Amino acid sequence: MFLFRALFYLILTIVAISVLRGVLGFLARIFLNATVGPERRAGAPSKESLKPEALKKDPVCGTFVAPSTALTQERGGKMYFFCSKECRDKF
Numbered sequence: 017m018f019l020f021r022a023l024f025y026l027i028l029t030i031v032a033i034s035v036l037r038g039v040l041g042f043l044a045r046i047f048l049n050a051t052v053g054p055e056r057r058a059g060a061p062s063k064e065s066l067k068p069e070a071l072k073k074d075p076v077c078g079t080f081v082a083p084s085t086a087l088t089q090e091r092g093g094k095m096y097f098f099c100s101k102e103c104r105d106k107f
């Protein structure tokens with residue numbers, strides 16, 4: 017009788033462990049989907065907005081500047097980008 021009960025508890029333990037592993041695997045999948053999923057879905061537009069600008073070289077000091085933040089000066093139909101007002105004035 018004791019052996020039968022021991023066997024019963026052993027099987028119960030194995031079943032409990034396999035169920036627990038299944039639940040943990042399921043939760044892990046949900047967690048991964050929750051963390052990776054939205055990032056992957058939002059990846060395309062955010063990547064587009066985070067696309068690095070083609071940096072322009074300041075012809076005076078040689079510094080590379082982002083066109084969106086740089087000071088500009090048009091000369092001879094060409095647009096020049098400057099890191100500061102001083103550089104633009106020197107140009």
Ligand SMILES: [Zn+2]
Binds near residue numbers: 074079098103
């Ligand atoms: Zn400069």
